[in-house]
Amino acid sequence: MTTLQSYLILSALLFSIGLAGALTRRNAILVLIGIELMLNAANLNFIAFWRYGPHPEALTGVMFALFSIGVAAAEAAVGLALIIAIYRHYKTANLDKVTTLKG
Amino acid sequence: MNAFSYLDLLNLLGPETILVLTSLAALFVDLGALRDQPLPRRWLAGGGVTALGGLLAILWLTNVTAQANLAHGILVVDPLTQLVKVVLVAMLLFTVALSLRAEFTEHVGEYFCLLLLATVGMMFLVSSEDVLTIFVALELTSLSLYILTAFNKRSLVSAEAGLKYFLFGGVAAAFTLFGLSLIYGLAGSTNLREIATNLAGKGTDPLLMVALIMVVMGFGFKIAAVPFHLWAPDAYQGAPTPAAALIASGSKVASFFVFAKVMALGFAGIEGNGAWRQFAPGWVPVLATLAVASMLLGNLAAIAQSSVKRLLAYSAIAHAGYMLLGLLAMSNPHRRADGMAALVYYITTYGLTTIGAFGVVQIVERTGGDSLENFAGFSRRAPLVAVCLMVFMLSLAGIPPLAGFFGKFYLFTAAAGAEPGNLGLLWLVIFAIAMSAVSLYYYLQVLKRAFVAAPAEAAIAPVVSFMERLTLALLALAVVVLGALPAWLLGPIADAIKAAGF
Amino acid sequence: MQTVFFYVFAALTVLCALMVVANPFSRNPVTSAMFLVLTIVSLAGLFVQLHAFFLAAVQVLVYAGAVMVLFLFVIMLLDLKEEERRKVRKFAVIAGGLAVAIIAVLFCTAIGQTTAGIGVQPILEGGTAALGELLFKHYLLPFEILSVLLLVAMVGVILLSKKDLK
Numbered sequence: 097m098t099t100l101q102s103y104l105i106l107s108a109l110l111f112s113i114g115l116a117g118a119l120t121r122r123n124a125i126l127v128l129i130g131i132e133l134m135l136n137a138a139n140l141n142f143i144a145f146w147r148y149g150p151h152p153e154a155l156t157g158v159m160f161a162l163f164s165i166g167v168a169a170a171e172a173a174v175g176l177a178l179i180i181a182i183y184r185h186y187k188t189a190n191l192d193k194v195t196t197l198k199g
Numbered sequence: 200m201n202a203f204s205y206l207d208l209l210n211l212l213g214p215e216t217i218l219v220l221t222s223l224a225a226l227f228v229d230l231g232a233l234r235d236q237p238l239p240r241r242w243l244a245g246g247g248v249t250a251l252g253g254l255l256a257i258l259w260l261t262n263v264t265a266q267a268n269l270a271h272g273i274l275v276v277d278p279l280t281q282l283v284k285v286v287l288v289a290m291l292l293f294t295v296a297l298s299l300r301a302e303f304t305e306h307v308g309e310y311f312c313l314l315l316l317a318t319v320g321m322m323f324l325v326s327s328e329d330v331l332t333i334f335v336a337l338e339l340t341s342l343s344l345y346i347l348t349a350f351n352k353r354s355l356v357s358a359e360a361g362l363k364y365f366l367f368g369g370v371a372a373a374f375t376l377f378g379l380s381l382i383y384g385l386a387g388s389t390n391l392r393e394i395a396t397n398l399a400g401k402g403t404d405p406l407l408m409v410a411l412i413m414v415v416m417g418f419g420f421k422i423a424a425v426p427f428h429l430w431a432p433d434a435y436q437g438a439p440t441p442a443a444a445l446i447a448s449g450s451k452v453a454s455f456f457v458f459a460k461v462m463a464l465g466f467a468g469i470e471g472n473g474a475w476r477q478f479a480p481g482w483v484p485v486l487a488t489l490a491v492a493s494m495l496l497g498n499l500a501a502i503a504q505s506s507v508k509r510l511l512a513y514s515a516i517a518h519a520g521y522m523l524l525g526l527l528a529m530s531n532p533h534r535r536a537d538g539m540a541a542l543v544y545y546i547t548t549y550g551l552t553t554i555g556a557f558g559v560v561q562i563v564e565r566t567g568g569d570s571l572e573n574f575a576g577f578s579r580r581a582p583l584v585a586v587c588l589m590v591f592m593l594s595l596a597g598i599p600p601l602a603g604f605f606g607k608f609y610l611f612t613a614a615a616g617a618e619p620g621n622l623g624l625l626w627l628v629i630f631a632i633a634m635s636a637v638s639l640y641y642y643l644q645v646l647k648r649a650f651v652a653a654p655a656e657a658a659i660a661p662v663v664s665f666m667e668r669l670t671l672a673l674l675a676l677a678v679v680v681l682g683a684l685p686a687w688l689l690g691p692i693a694d695a696i697k698a699a700g701f
Numbered sequence: 702m703q704t705v706f707f708y709v710f711a712a713l714t715v716l717c718a719l720m721v722v723a724n725p726f727s728r729n730p731v732t733s734a735m736f737l738v739l740t741i742v743s744l745a746g747l748f749v750q751l752h753a754f755f756l757a758a759v760q761v762l763v764y765a766g767a768v769m770v771l772f773l774f775v776i777m778l779l780d781l782k783e784e785e786r787r788k789v790r791k792f793a794v795i796a797g798g799l800a801v802a803i804i805a806v807l808f809c810t811a812i813g814q815t816t817a818g819i820g821v822q823p824i825l826e827g828g829t830a831a832l833g834e835l836l837f838k839h840y841l842l843p844f845e846i847l848s849v850l851l852l853v854a855m856v857g858v859i860l861l862s863k864k865d866l867k
Contacts, residue, residue, distance in 0.1 A: 099707075101812055103747075104384075106711045108808035110718055110740075111377055116801040117722035118370055120794050125730050125776055126722075127366055129737050132768070133718055134373035136744055138380045139760075145384030147751045155835055156389055158753055160331050162832075163840075164376055165756075165763055166847050167338045170854035171369060172768050174342050176775045177861040178349055178365050181358045183779050184864075191366075194359050197433040208841075219849060226856070270839050309860045316853050323846050332843045339850045346857035352865055405811035 103144035111137035124182065124189040128175045135168045211265050211276045214256035214284060215319050221252025222315035229308025238305060245311040246299045252315065253292045260285045266698075272328035272390040279539075279699035280326040282691060283456050286547050287325070290449040290554060291318045296670040297558045298441035303351040310350060314445065317343035321453035328391045328464065330379050333457055337375070337421070341368050344450060347442040348434050360437025367420060367430040375417025381410035382465075391465035399468045408480055411466065415485055418461065421454035422519045423512075425492035435512035440564065443508065444557035447515055448550030455522055455546050459539065462486070463529040470530040483530045486523050487627055493520030494634040501641045507560050507569045510641060511553065514595060517638060518549055521610060521631055527624055528613035536696050538617065541609035543692050548594070548602035548681055555674035556591040558667065559584055565661045574645060576654025581661055583668060585649050587675040594678045596642040597635050601682040607635060609689070706750055713743040730776045734769060741765045755829045 114133025121127055139161040146157025179189050186194055209216060225248045233241045260281050267276045291314060304310060320339030327333050345368060349361025383389055385407055386397040401407060416427060423431040435443045462482055471481015497517030504510040522545055528538030560569050562584055567573050578585035594603035615628045681688050717740040721733045741764045748757035836844055 102707065102711070103751075104812040105809050106714065106747075108805060108812060109715055111373075112801050112805035112808070113715070113718040113722050114373070115370070115804065116798060118366075119797045119801070121722070123730060123781065124362060124366065125772065125781065126733055128369065129721060129733055129772070131366075131369040131373050132737065132764075133721065133740065134370070135376060136741065136764075138373065138376040139756075140744060140747065141377065141380035142383065143748055143751045143753045143756065145380065147753070149384060150387045155832060156331075157383060158756055158832060159835060159840055160334075160380070160383065160389065161753070161756055162759065162836075163331060163335055163843060163847060165759055167335060167372075167850065169763055169768050170342060170850050171338065171372070172771060173854050173858050174345060174861075175365055175369065176771055177858040178345065178358070178362045179775060180779065180862045181349055181352065182362050185355045185358050189779060189781055194362065196356050196359055197363070197437055212842075270842070273840070273842050305865070306860055309856050312856055313853065316849060319849060320846075323842075329843075331840070332846065335843045335846045335850065339846055339853060342850060342857065343853050346853070346861065349861060352861070409808065409811050 100144055100148040103140065103148075107137040107140040107144070110134075110140065122191045124179045124191055124194075125176075127191070128172065128179070131175075132168065132172065135164060139164055207267070208269075208274075210263070211267055211269070211274060213259045213263060214288070215322050217252055217256045217259065218288075218315050218319050218322070221249060221255075222312040222319070224248050224252070225311040225315065226308045229311075233307075238302075238307070239300075241307040242299050242301065245307045246295050249295050249311045249315060250292055253288050253295070256288050257285055257292075260288070268328075270329075272392065273332050275326050275328045277699035278695035279543075279701060282695045283325045283452065283543065284322050286452055286543075286550070287318055287321050287449050290445065290452065290550050291315070293551070293554045293558075293670055293674065294441050294445045294449070296666055297444060297554070297561060298439075299666050300664050301439065301441060303354070303357075303439045306350075310347075313343045313347050313350075314442075317347065317445065318449060321449055324453045324457050327457075328460065330382070330389045330391065330394075330461075330465070333461070334376065334379060337417075337454075337457075338372060340450060340453065341372065341421070344442075344446055347445070348438040350442060351439050354437070356437040357439065358437075360433045364430045364434040367427075371417050371420030371427065374413045378410045378413025378417065381406055382414065385410065391461060394465045395467040398466075407469065411469070411482055412485060414461065415482065415489070418454060418458040419489055422451060422458060422522070423516050424489045424519045424523065425496045425516060428493070428496075428516045428519075431516060432509045432512040435515070436506055436508045436569075440508070440557050440561040444554045447511065447553045447557065451515070451519075452546045452550050455526075455542065459526050459529060459542055462526055463535055463539075467532060483527055486526055487624070490520045490523035490527070490627060491630060493517060493523065494631055495520075498634050498637045498641075501638070502644075504641075505570050505572075507563070507571060507574065507645060508557075510645070511556055511560070514638065514641070515553065517634065518595070521607060521635070522546060522549075524614040524624070524627060524631060525610050527627070528610070528617045531617045534613070534617055536693075536701055537613045539696055539701055540689060540692050541606075541613040543696075544685070544689055545606035545610050547688065548606045548678065551674055551677050551681075552591050552594045552603060555587060555671055555678070556595070558671050558674070559588040559591065562661045562663055562667065566659055571645065571648050572655070574648040575652040576658060577649040579654055580658060581663055584661075584663060584671060587671040588649055589646055590675040590678050592642040592646050594682065596639045598639075599682070600679075602678045602685070603682070605682055605685040607631075609685075703750065707747070710743050710746040710750065714740055714747065717743060730781050731773065734772045734776060737772075738765050738769050741769070755832055 111134050114130045117130030118127050142157040142161040225245050265276050320336050323336035345365045348364050349358050351357035386394040419427040466482050469481045470483045471479045497513045501510050501513035525538050525542030529535045563573050594601035597603045597607045611628045614624050717736045720736040745757040745760040
């Protein structure tokens, strides 16, 4: 196994763990944390591919990871604000109890 | 890889710059000057500023000819992108015209600011062929739309719809990013055309298939294709109606356009084969599966709905299924222009129709709610609006001579002709035609309530402002005219595609 | 030495990530958030291994610093209690876990078969100066889009989390 492949397997594991968290936890904040794990896994991919890729001098992978960190920060802020808005109405962040819309 | 000349950049990005400045102006005018004014005046002022900016942007787009491909596709400006941008800004303007009498919020400035910035996100999305820029623009659009969905702070369902939209969207964005990271790794580039060139020799690496499916998942979420559609009914129902109209129209136009570009340019060469009994892995069978599932579930679930907004959501899912046929038509590089033309015509007319439908729903909502019962006897309470509703519903169902019919016609012919020799996608086209026959049932259900059923005892005539009448009449007229004279829109689209060299 | 560090950080990352998602000792969101900080820091360690020094710093500053403080702040502001253990949803958890496990296995086999990165030797380091120059020249446009994105996030967060006085 090459070094790149071990990094890829690590990021695949991290992504799967994050996905499992996002799908099984019912607390909205923990779902958001699961999403953060998934985004981090993608970042690890970018860096590993940049390092072991054919054109590391272009720095594309690093740049992509940098942008994705910025996007993730904004996304987390908006998500947390939405959770606060939900909490105002429902007095909970448990997704099993936030089920007015159906059909 | 040289630096941009800022003046050139401004010339190319004039419309976007105008809209960003307008969004700041809307924010400052409302928060600075009109804080203590009565609410209707603030809506009018905010809407006026926004409309002014939008009109300026359209003027710029139609009069300044620019063509450029900067920094390896980070910014692509050509007649085709300019045309789609005009469509996007027009949809923004219609949405603004429909929100002038809105009562769901006091935060007028923020509302128009977010509408404008969402549109800016869509415009950047349209004019990029670099996956990094596409990802950032996609997130800009999505984040603005999440916030617009949750904009009604007094409403329980608005907040809930916003959160659900956000959580599904967050997972989808993570999938997209992971898929893009794999594609970057395999192709060593973020430019769509370079990706296609670099992937050409790779064949079907299993990791590439994983990456492909993850990217499709991300875009499938944006266009609300089954099985990534779960957010759509909730978001359409819970969001303030004008915001839902923008989600259903502008966002869909931009997402489909960029989805088509990513698939047809970035994954050129790994189409695979979706023809009957000639299956080969690639994006065509994946998208064909999504199309079948969307048409089936969207149309069948729409029949069971009692809320008209939810019905429109499921109808949007079904329409996403039809539009995927346009993408499939692009799998043949020689017929790519046909598929693109049919797709752009379809999403444009579909977007206009949907905004109109949401505009009517907004008027009906004032009499109590958006369930089918509230539509009973609507034609006797507001005849003009009811006629517009009829035009929109029949166009969505695809009845000639309305725009929806010609949209479907071009789309289906393009898909059927994609593989001239073996009629590969014909089974899909036949399925789509059968499904549009099913869809007629629930559109007629709405019209039956509005035109045949007797109004309820306590039914009141809704208040319809002049602006709403004008907007709805314009939209209905556009649907009729574009149906009767499809060449008016198809001609410019075909010219733009040719000039863009797509 | 390199490989030893890789395995240490990789093990730390996976272990902490598991503790974020399925902590057998505590269902408290604060614990999850703290383990996420550890995951992020060990990821930063891996970034250093990959010579992406600037990104490692950003990871610690932005993620472990700003974003996680935001998370903890909201968790504590809302005073979220421990998630209730559910009784009947065991099937869903098993099904979800199984699906994710299948995805993980699929990934790993696909990665095992890929030809990417074979025979390529690392040569360059991610210098901050080069990165900065690239950011303001080649990537100027996405940079500006990101700044609009942050404006949207700011407007939206203030709007959504502010309590209306009326």
